[in-house]
Amino acid sequence: MTSNDDGQTRDKDLHGPESQRGRTRGESRRRIIRRIGFGVLGFVIAVGGAGALLAHQVSSVRSQLVYAMDLAPQLRADVESEDHRAAEIILETIQEQTSAARSTATGPLWKAASYIPVLGSNFSAVREVAVSANDITIRAVAPLLDRYGSLNLQTLSPTDGRFNIAEIQEAAPSISTAANTVQLSYQRLASLDLSRLLPEVAQPVSEATEQLEKLTEILDTASSTSQLLPAMLGADGPRNYLVLVQNSSEARATGGIPGALVILHTDDGRVSLGEHTSAVALGAFRPTLEVDSEQVALFTGRLGTQMQNVNLTPHFPTAAQTATLMWEERHPDQKIDGVLALDPVVLSHLLEATGPLDLTDVQVLAQIRTTGLPSSLTKDNVVPTLLSEVYKEIDDPEAQDAYFAAVAGRVFSAFTEGQGDGTQLAKALGTSIKENRLYLWSSHPSEQSIVASTPLQGSVTGRDAGGTAFGVYFNDGTGAKMDYYASRTVQLVKSCQAGEYSQYTVRVTVTNNAPNDAGTTLPAYVTGEGVFGVEPGRIRTNYVVYGPSQAFVETATVDGQSVPISSGRHGQRPVGTVPLELGPGETSTIEMLFSGVVQNSEPLLRVTPTIQPSKEVIGPLERDTCG
CATH class of the missing domain: 2.60.40 (Immunoglobulin-like)
Incomplete structure (x- = not known):
C-alpha cells in the first residue's frame, strides 16, 4: 500500500499543476530559442545579401566614375577640334555614367553604409564625389557646350579690330552658372576629412579636389571677364584706358618702371590705339599728388611726384589711381576709365600667338635705319631688344621710351586685329595673368568690385x-x-x-x-x-x-x-x-x-x-x- 501510495503520489507529482507549469516554461524557452535562432539566421542571410549587393554597388560606382573620367580627355579634344557633334555624344555618355553613379551612391543601402563605424566616412566621400561629378556634367559642362559657338575662342577673338559684344553677353550666364556649380562642388569635396578615409579613397578624392580648385580659378576668372568685357569694350559708350608698359630693366614692385605709356580706345567693341608717349614727357608733379599716407610712409612721397614712381608700391590699385590722376592732370580733356599694366614678357607671350610682326611706325623705322635694332619682332627677340639693345642703340631717354611704346602698340594692334590663333592668344593672356605680369584697374566702382575678385587686381x-x-x-x-x-x-x-x-x-x-x-x-x-x-x-x-x-x-x-x-x-x-x-x-x-x-x-x-x-x-x- 505504501509503495502504491508512493507511486500514486509520485504520479500525481509528475502530472500535477506544478509539473504542467514547468513543462510549459520549458517549451516556451525552446520556442524562443528557435525563434531567435531563425531570426539570427535570417539576419545573417540578410546582412550577407546586403553585403554582396553593397559590394556590387561599390564596383559599379567605381567603374562608372572611372569610365566618365576616362572620357573627359576625348571630350576636351573634340571641343578643341571644333567637332561639336562628337563632343555632344561623348557628353551624353558621361552624363549617363555620372547619373547612374549618383543614383546608386545616394540610394538607401549606400546611405546606411555611411553609418558603418570606421568605413562609413568612405561611403560618404564617394557619394560626394558622385554628386559633384554629376552636377558638373549637367550644370557646368552641358550649358557651356550649348553655348559652344559663343564660347569658341576663335569667335571671341577680335575681327578687323572689333569684338562681338553680343556673343560675349550671351555666353556670360552659362559661364557664371558653370563657375558657381564648380565652386560649390569644390567646397563640398574640400570639406571632407581625408584623414578618416582609406588611402585608396583619399587619394582620388584629393586629386579631384585639386583639379576642381584649378577649374574654379579658371571659371571664376572667365565669369568675371565675361561680365566685365562688354562694358569695358564700349557697349555703353566710348572708353579710354591708360596702358603702362613696365620696363623690367629698372625694377618696380609691380614689375618695372612704367616708362612707355599708350592710350587704348574702345567703342561698341571696336578697339583702337591712341596717343603713345613716355613717363618722362609728363614731367614732375608739383605739388605732389596726394597718395595714401600709410604707403607714403613706406615708399616716400615719390609715389605722387612722377609717373615712373607710381608703382613703388606693390598695391596696384594705388598705382593705377595715381597714374590716372597724373594723366588727367596733363590731359584735362581726357577721362581715363581704367589702367592696364604689362611687361615685355607679356609681349613675348602674345608674339608667340601672333607670329613675327614687322614694325610700321614711321619714327621707329627712321631709328631702325640708323641703328642695329631689328625691324621685325619675334617672341625671342622682343625682350632683349626692349630691355637691353635699345639702350645700346638709342641715347635719348625719350626716344627709347617712344620706341618701347611703339613696339607695344604694334603688338596690341596685331592682337586687336585678330592676328594669330584665338586659342593661343587666350593661352598667352592666361600665362601672363598666372605669372602676375598683367594688372587691371577700373575707375568704375561696380566694375572694380568684379576686378577685385580676379588675379588681375594686384592687391x-x-x-x-x-x-x-x-x-x-x-x-x-x-x-x-x-x-x-x-x-x-x-x-x-x-x-x-x-x-x-x-x-x-x-x-x-x-x-x-x-x-x-x-x-x-x-x-x-x-x-x-x-x-x-x-x-x-x-x-x-x-x-x-x-x-x-x-x-x-x-x-x-x-x-x-x-x-x-x-x-x-x-x-x-x-x-x-x-x-x-x-x-x-x-x-x-x-x-x-x-x-x-x-x-x-x-x-x-x-x-x-x-x-x-x-x-x-x-x-x-x-x-x-x-x-
Whole structure:
C-alpha cells in the first residue's frame, strides 16, 4: 500500500499543476530559442545579401566614375577640334555614367553604409564625389557646350579690330552658372576629412579636389571677364584706358618702371590705339599728388611726384589711381576709365600667338635705319631688344621710351586685329595673368568690385592678402637699367612651431650677372653713371617684404650678418625693407624673420615679376628640422 501510495503520489507529482507549469516554461524557452535562432539566421542571410549587393554597388560606382573620367580627355579634344557633334555624344555618355553613379551612391543601402563605424566616412566621400561629378556634367559642362559657338575662342577673338559684344553677353550666364556649380562642388569635396578615409579613397578624392580648385580659378576668372568685357569694350559708350608698359630693366614692385605709356580706345567693341608717349614727357608733379599716407610712409612721397614712381608700391590699385590722376592732370580733356599694366614678357607671350610682326611706325623705322635694332619682332627677340639693345642703340631717354611704346602698340594692334590663333592668344593672356605680369584697374566702382575678385587686381591688402600670405617686391635704387643683369630666387622657410604661433624666414638670394667690365662697357644710361651714388656696374635694390596679417617682422641678415631693417605696416600686414648692393659677379642672401604668424593655411608667396621665368624665382617651401 505504501509503495502504491508512493507511486500514486509520485504520479500525481509528475502530472500535477506544478509539473504542467514547468513543462510549459520549458517549451516556451525552446520556442524562443528557435525563434531567435531563425531570426539570427535570417539576419545573417540578410546582412550577407546586403553585403554582396553593397559590394556590387561599390564596383559599379567605381567603374562608372572611372569610365566618365576616362572620357573627359576625348571630350576636351573634340571641343578643341571644333567637332561639336562628337563632343555632344561623348557628353551624353558621361552624363549617363555620372547619373547612374549618383543614383546608386545616394540610394538607401549606400546611405546606411555611411553609418558603418570606421568605413562609413568612405561611403560618404564617394557619394560626394558622385554628386559633384554629376552636377558638373549637367550644370557646368552641358550649358557651356550649348553655348559652344559663343564660347569658341576663335569667335571671341577680335575681327578687323572689333569684338562681338553680343556673343560675349550671351555666353556670360552659362559661364557664371558653370563657375558657381564648380565652386560649390569644390567646397563640398574640400570639406571632407581625408584623414578618416582609406588611402585608396583619399587619394582620388584629393586629386579631384585639386583639379576642381584649378577649374574654379579658371571659371571664376572667365565669369568675371565675361561680365566685365562688354562694358569695358564700349557697349555703353566710348572708353579710354591708360596702358603702362613696365620696363623690367629698372625694377618696380609691380614689375618695372612704367616708362612707355599708350592710350587704348574702345567703342561698341571696336578697339583702337591712341596717343603713345613716355613717363618722362609728363614731367614732375608739383605739388605732389596726394597718395595714401600709410604707403607714403613706406615708399616716400615719390609715389605722387612722377609717373615712373607710381608703382613703388606693390598695391596696384594705388598705382593705377595715381597714374590716372597724373594723366588727367596733363590731359584735362581726357577721362581715363581704367589702367592696364604689362611687361615685355607679356609681349613675348602674345608674339608667340601672333607670329613675327614687322614694325610700321614711321619714327621707329627712321631709328631702325640708323641703328642695329631689328625691324621685325619675334617672341625671342622682343625682350632683349626692349630691355637691353635699345639702350645700346638709342641715347635719348625719350626716344627709347617712344620706341618701347611703339613696339607695344604694334603688338596690341596685331592682337586687336585678330592676328594669330584665338586659342593661343587666350593661352598667352592666361600665362601672363598666372605669372602676375598683367594688372587691371577700373575707375568704375561696380566694375572694380568684379576686378577685385580676379588675379588681375594686384592687391596686397584685402581678400587675396588673407591667410599665410607673403610678398617680396623689388624697387631699383641704382637709378638705371641694371636689373636686366640681376637674377633672384625667393624661398620661404617655416620654423618649428612654438605654441599657437609660427615663424617664417623669407630668404632672397641675388646675383649680379653683369660683365666684370660693365662699368666701362655698358651704356651710361644702363649703369646710371653713379648719378644716384651707385658705382657704374653695380646694382642697388630695395627689397620690400610683406608678412601675413597681424604678424611681426623681427630681424634681417645679409649673408648671416645682422643688418638694419626699415619696418612699417600696410593695412594689418607687417612690412620690412632692406637695401642690397652688388658688384658684377657677386651673390648675396637676405633673410628676414617674421614671428607671431597665427594663420595655419598653406603659405602663399608673391614676387615681383622679372625677365626670369616665375618657376625659376620662387622656390619650394622649406621646413626646419625639429629635434
